[in-house]
Amino acid sequence: MLAIDGLTVRFGGLTALEDVSLHAADGEVLGLIGPNGSGKTTLINALTGVYPATGRVCFRGEDLLGLPPERIVRLGLVRTFQNLRVFRRMTVLENVLAAQNGMTGMRFADLIGGRRRDGRRRERAHELVEQVGLGSDADRLAGTLPLASQRRLELARALVRDPALLLLDEPSGGMTPAETREMTGLIARLACPGRTVIVVEHKMALITGLCTRLAVLNFGRLIAEGAPAEVLRRPAVVEAYLGTETPVDA
Amino acid sequence: MLDDHLIGVLSNMGMISFIALSAYLVLVVGEISFGQQAFFAVSAYASGIASAMWGWPFLGAVLWGAAVAGLAGLLLAIPTLRIRGLYFAIATLAFAEMVRLALEIFTYQVEQDGELVGPNGSEGFRDIRYIYEADISAGEFLLVILALLAATLAIILWIERTRLGAILRMVGEDPVLARLQGVNVNLAKIATVAAAGLVAGIGGALYAHLNTYVEPKIFNVMLGVHGLAYGLIGGLGTAFGPLLGVALDIGVLESTRAFSGYRMIVFGGLVAVLLIVRPRGLLDEAAVYRVRRFLLRKDAGD
Numbered sequence: 404m405l406a407i408d409g410l411t412v413r414f415g416g417l418t419a420l421e422d423v424s425l426h427a428a429d430g431e432v433l434g435l436i437g438p439n440g441s442g443k444t445t446l447i448n449a450l451t452g453v454y455p456a457t458g459r460v461c462f463r464g465e466d467l468l469g470l471p472p473e474r475i476v477r478l479g480l481v482r483t484f485q486n487l488r489v490f491r492r493m494t495v496l497e498n499v500l501a502a503q504n505g506m507t508g509m510r511f512a513d514l515i516g517g518r519r520r521d522g523r524r525r526e527r528a529h530e531l532v533e534q535v536g537l538g539s540d541a542d543r544l545a546g547t548l549p550l551a552s553q554r555r556l557e558l559a560r561a562l563v564r565d566p567a568l569l570l571l572d573e574p575s576g577g578m579t580p581a582e583t584r585e586m587t588g589l590i591a592r593l594a595c596p597g598r599t600v601i602v603v604e605h606k607m608a609l610i611t612g613l614c615t616r617l618a619v620l621n622f623g624r625l626i627a628e629g630a631p632a633e634v635l636r637r638p639a640v641v642e643a644y645l646g647t648e649t650p651v652d653a
Numbered sequence: 654m655l656d657d658h659l660i661g662v663l664s665n666m667g668m669i670s671f672i673a674l675s676a677y678l679v680l681v682v683g684e685i686s687f688g689q690q691a692f693f694a695v696s697a698y699a700s701g702i703a704s705a706m707w708g709w710p711f712l713g714a715v716l717w718g719a720a721v722a723g724l725a726g727l728l729l730a731i732p733t734l735r736i737r738g739l740y741f742a743i744a745t746l747a748f749a750e751m752v753r754l755a756l757e758i759f760t761y762q763v764e765q766d767g768e769l770v771g772p773n774g775s776e777g778f779r780d781i782r783y784i785y786e787a788d789i790s791a792g793e794f795l796l797v798i799l800a801l802l803a804a805t806l807a808i809i810l811w812i813e814r815t816r817l818g819a820i821l822r823m824v825g826e827d828p829v830l831a832r833l834q835g836v837n838v839n840l841a842k843i844a845t846v847a848a849a850g851l852v853a854g855i856g857g858a859l860y861a862h863l864n865t866y867v868e869p870k871i872f873n874v875m876l877g878v879h880g881l882a883y884g885l886i887g888g889l890g891t892a893f894g895p896l897l898g899v900a901l902d903i904g905v906l907e908s909t910r911a912f913s914g915y916r917m918i919v920f921g922g923l924v925a926v927l928l929i930v931r932p933r934g935l936l937d938e939a940a941v942y943r944v945r946r947f948l949l950r951k952d953a954g955d
Binding site for chain 2: 472473476492494501502514515516542544564
């Protein structure tokens with residue numbers, strides 16, 4: 404599915420990611436954790452073609468490194484953003500529709516055809532907006548939504564492309580505990596055969612509730628990988644990530 | 654029917670609207686251009702040459718002028734692809750000044766009936782007489798301007814409703830996010846800047862033929878600044894926005910002479926105030942969205 408081998412990202416003299424090797428199997432939920440600045444978002448940016456990187460990233464038989472972002476996303480690798488990124492001047496539904504615009508196999512007639520041509524697309528977009536619980540906000544301008552709803556919108560927008568690999572960058576960032584629980588429930592239903600989810604998170608409840616496997620980054624290096632309960636007990640992880648000796652109780 | 658003054662004002666509004674729409678298109682993809690007057694100029698010359706020197710029919714000359722302006726747009730779009738914001742704005746300004754200065758030395762004349770016809774550097778380009786020879790009145794020419802403007806507006810409004818329109822707005826609001834959704838941002842920008850050149854070109858061709866005379870200094874930066882300001886005043890949520898801007902400035906401020914000598918001060922003040930209270934103009938996305946929702950609700954109620 405996804406095999407990362409020796410991935411390194413450098414900004415001038417700063418090494419943000421060093422020699423990270425990691426794989427994700429089909430249908431699993433892989434948690435990516437680590438302290439602030441450990442390179443989690445950098446890893447996502449490198450995978451999606453936003454940052455230049457060295458090493459090898461193999462996704463469903465294709466080498467991703469060096470491809471521009473628009474090509475990578477068309478291969479079925481879709482992300483959300485830690486610092487929310489929606490088209491604020493478009494409605495919720497338009498945002499989801501917009502995500503379908505860059506798809507492959509679009510003919511010129513589809514580009515300049517009227518709305519009647521995209522009935523199927525609209526249906527699908529409506530479905531997803533409903534699925535993430537934004538049905539009643541479909542026609543609101545995205546910029547006017549509360550933060551938690553914008554995160555849901557990002558999720559709907561990612562799902563509309565039916566991604567093979569979904570990268571969620573802190574999907575519960577800034578959410579209340581109740582909102583976080585709802586989001587956890589949403590994500591839990593996403594992974595399935597044919598769709599892998601990688602989730603970057605800080606909240607242990609979400610991580611332990613969802614992930615089949617965990618990878619831990621610290622200072623740009625991968626320091627642990629394995630089953631969540633086991634990984635979280637390792638001294639190196641406890642020291643790096645939690646900074647205390649208290650074991651984690653989920 | 655209409656008096657000459659009114660015909661003149663409406664013709665001016667129509668021709669300037671093409672520059673306003675042109676600058677608006679560039680604004681939609683998120684860039685500011687101070688140089689759309691260059692395409693107006695290129696087409697004024699190219700279409701004038703076609704009709705006055707090569708004997709082309711009027712409509713052919715207009716299309717030719719617009720096509721050359723579109724090509725000039727392409728010429729500007731490709732090298733400026735990687736620069737954004739302030740740098741793009743300065744590049745467009747520099748490009749337009751280069752075009753204007755090139756026209757100052759551009760000489761291409763042929764003898765017709767014992768007289769030299771054609772662009773003559775800073776002397777300008779006289780005797781683009783097609784509409785007088787064809788005996789087209791100012792009122793009829795106004796109809797031609799309005800018909801071409803309506804057609805251009807209709808095409809832009811249509812595109813705004815399509816996926817292509819959505820793609821352009823994606824690029825304009827967040828090019829990185831647009832790329833991450835699979836949009837070829839570079840292609841969208843190049844195509845838009847070229848199309849914007851073409852739109853300004855239609856206006857330039859009309860201008861040359863109505864006035865029969867053009868000279869390089871007409872196409873100075875103030876022309877482009879006005880074209881840009883119309884979109885910023887009128888609004889960037891719909892192609893009606895820049896037209897509203899034109900109507901407010903030329904239709905109200907200039908033609909009624911309400912503020913006579915103070916017009917530019919009032920106009921500049923209006924731009925400044927609007928940029929603060931309504932950065933995306935009167936008809937911004939939120940306003941367009943409210944109007945659309947209102948219309949939809951009315952439809953549903955019927």
